[in-house]
Each structure stands twice: as structure tokens, then as C-alpha cells.
Amino acid sequence: MQPRIACDIAQDESDCAKLMAIIQRNILKIAEPLVGDLQWYSQNALLVPESLKIISVEKTDNNRFKMLYNFDWNLFSPCLDLNETVTQKEQIMFHIVPGALEFEIIDNTRPSPGDEL
16 A cells, blocks of 8 residues: 555645645655665664655646655764765655545565575
8 A cells, every 4th residue: 555645635736835735744654655765775774853855846747746855864883983874865756546645655675585585
């Protein structure tokens, strides 16, 4: 099931600023799937709290939108003398369904060693 933000919005809404405001108010509800699995970068990678920000929302097609966003993640490893913060820019498609905005998340969980074989 794709992540959703419940809202009372018309299915033919095209005001990108209005959609952006709705998403920004509810961003924490979908933060985990937006950020994905930071294990791809490092086992020590962590999302920087409150760093998830929407850059823009653009209409791409009838009832389809593209959201550009960024977030910061931190890599701390005292043994390797690492303490870096990286800003990651991403984009995601979403559309309006009755009573919600539905996001098209791509699963990026790190495969297990068994999956890799």
C-alpha cells in the first residue's frame, strides 16, 4: 500500500501551492518512506530530525504531480573519525485520490545477503 496523507481536497485540484502546504503540514506522516533506507549509505547513517523540506510541487499530468524535496542525513563514526552531514535531494510522484494524496514510493530497502545471492 502506498503512503497517503488524508485531506479534504478536490480530485481536480491544480493549485500546487495549496498541495505543498498540505504536504508540509503532514510531512512527518510520510517521512520514513520518503527518506527510505539509509543503510545504503552506511549502517551508521541517521536522518537529521526536522530536516525534511519540500522544494517544489509541479503538475505533470492530469491529477499527477511531482514533488522535489531534500533532507539531511548524518554519518557519525568515532572509530573512523567521521562526522558528516549530507543533504540528499529526491523527487517523488503523487496523485489525488478521494480524500487523500497518494505517493508513489519506490522500495529501496537494502537486500539481505540471501537476496543478493
